[in-house]
Amino acid sequence: EAKRQRDGEPKRFCSALEQKLEEQLTLERELRIAIDSGALSLHLQPQVGAQQEVIGAEALVRWLHPQQGMISPGRFIPIAEQTGLILPLGAWVLKEGCRLLGEWQYDPRLRDLKLSLNVSVRQFQQPSFVEQVISTLRDTSAPPERLTLELTESLLMSDPEGTIDKMLRLRQLGIRFALDDFGTGYSSLAYLKSLPLDTLKIDIAFVKDLTLDMQATPIAATIIALAESLGLDVVAEGVETADQCTVLAHLGCHVYQGYYFGKPVPAAEFTRLNSASSFIAS
Ligand code: C2E
Ligand code: MG
Ligand code: MG
Ligand code: MG
Numbered sequence: 001e002a003k004r005q006r007d008g009e010p011k012r013f014c015s016a017l018e019q020k021l022e023e024q025l026t027l028e029r030e031l032r033i034a035i036d037s038g039a040l041s042l043h044l045q046p047q048v049g050a051q052q053e054v055i056g057a058e059a060l061v062r063w064l065h066p067q068q069g070m071i072s073p074g075r076f077i078p079i080a081e082q083t084g085l086i087l088p089l090g091a092w093v094l095k096e097g098c099r100l101l102g103e104w105q106y107d108p109r110l111r112d113l114k115l116s117l118n119v120s121v122r123q124f125q126q127p128s129f130v131e132q133v134i135s136t137l138r139d140t141s142a143p144p145e146r147l148t149l150e151l152t153e154s155l156l157m158s159d160p161e162g163t164i165d166k167m168l169r170l171r172q173l174g175i176r177f178a179l180d181d182f183g184t185g186y187s188s189l190a191y192l193k194s195l196p197l198d199t200l201k202i203d204i205a206f207v208k209d210l211t212l213d214m215q216a217t218p219i220a221a222t223i224i225a226l227a228e229s230l231g232l233d234v235v236a237e238g239v240e241t242a243d244q245c246t247v248l249a250h251l252g253c254h255v256y257q258g259y260y261f262g263k264p265v266p267a268a269e270f271t272r273l274n275s276a277s278s279f280i281a282s
Contacts, residue, residue: 028083030065031076035088039064042096043264046274047116047235050254054274056114058150058257059097060264061089081120090123094136100267101142109276116148116178121155125162130169137173145174148199153185156195167196178235183223193230200227202253204238210247217247224251 034040041064044057063071080086097117104110123129137144149170156163156179167177178199179192183206206219220236227234236248239258248256265273272278 024079027076028079028085031063031080031085031089034063034065035085035092039066040089040092040096042093042100042267044100044115044267044270045257045264046262046270047114047255047257048261050249052261054113055255056116056146056148057270058116058264059093059100059118059267061093061118077120081122084122086120086122087126090120091132091136093117094133095140096267098136098140098142098147100271101146102140104146104271105141105143107271107275107277110271110274112146113274114146114148114176116150118150118180121152121158124149124151124155124166125159130166133170133175134173143174145176147174148176148178150178150180150201152180153182156191157186160191164195171196181237183219189226192226197230197232199233199235201235201237201257204258207236207238207244207248207258208240210244212243212247217251220248220253221251224248224253228252 041062042059043062044059046054047056047058049055061073061077063073063076065071077086080089094117097115101115104113126132136142137147151163171177176198177196178201179195179197180201181203182200184203200223202220202223206223210217210220224234233255234253235255235257236244236253237257239245239248239256239260241260244258245256245260248254
């Protein structure tokens with residue numbers, strides 16, 4: 001068509017853009033199928049406490065693509081959010097996460113672990129979200145007090161009242177809330193105070209720079225102090241070294257998640273590694 005017939009830069013630009021769009025459309029079509037066909041799975045990454053003991057896990061969705069292999073959420077969550085596929089995808093994650101929590105109740109070691117699920121803005125803003133969670137908990141016999149939902153600052157800014165209302169209703173069931181990637185958004189401190197949160201997760205960006213010489217600690221230190229003054233727990237994300245862990249402990253953060261303690265692994269592997277039978281065997 002007309003655009004293709006132009007000479008020089010614009011033509012190259014258009015075809016690169018077209019190619020990108022084409023790829024996105026293909027991925028969207030394939031994702032739609034993947035959600036219904038069992039191609040999604042949850043990987044679990046351990047969260048550890050002060051004694052480096054596993055206290056829970058965060059569930060991270062993966063897509064096993066027939067040609068491309070394992071695709072990370074950084075590539076398909078944005079597409080899912082743009083197209084509305086995040087609703088069936090999020091429902092699947094909720095169901096699968098709760099199914100795991102239900103299953104864990106039969107194991108004396110797994111039953112005390114917490115599970116965190118990431119919830120997208122659009123997913124949380126569905127009018128029926130609270131009912132969806134209630135019916136999923138019922139269907140799976142998952143204990144609500146073991147479930148944490150990770151929200152992002154953008155949600156809290158786009159619909160404060162609706163968000164707080166839903167959070168309070170879910171909290172009555174025993175569900176907890178963590179604010180993910182904290183420090184990368186723009187939530188006001190006054191507003192933060194009014195939210196029924198339990199946990200702040202320090203974004204990986206502020207953990208990356210931590211070294212024993214205690215330089216570059218101000219942001220992490222500020223977030224930890226803020227959490228303390230608001231009475232919130234704090235989890236450090238992306239902990240990769242013993243030194244980062246030492247500095248975080250010194251600053252007052254005692255729950256960690258990161259490659260240093262464990263990469264995300266398939267849920268079945270996490271379950272096996274942390275079950276009572278594996279504990280006795282090891
Ligand atoms: P997030 O919720 O902040 O998850 C943490 C991300 O950091 C994960 O990436 C995890 O694999 C990675 N990570 C953990 N420890 C380390 C470390 O020590 N070093 C480094 N470099 N990275 C580390 P992943 O699995 O690729 O997920 C990316 C993002 O995709 C998540 O960020 C979350 O925003 C989104 N996501 C993942 N699963 C879901 C889901 O089920 N639903 C929704 N809505 N979003 C999801
Ligand atoms: Mg998260
Ligand atoms: Mg995060
Ligand atoms: Mg993130």
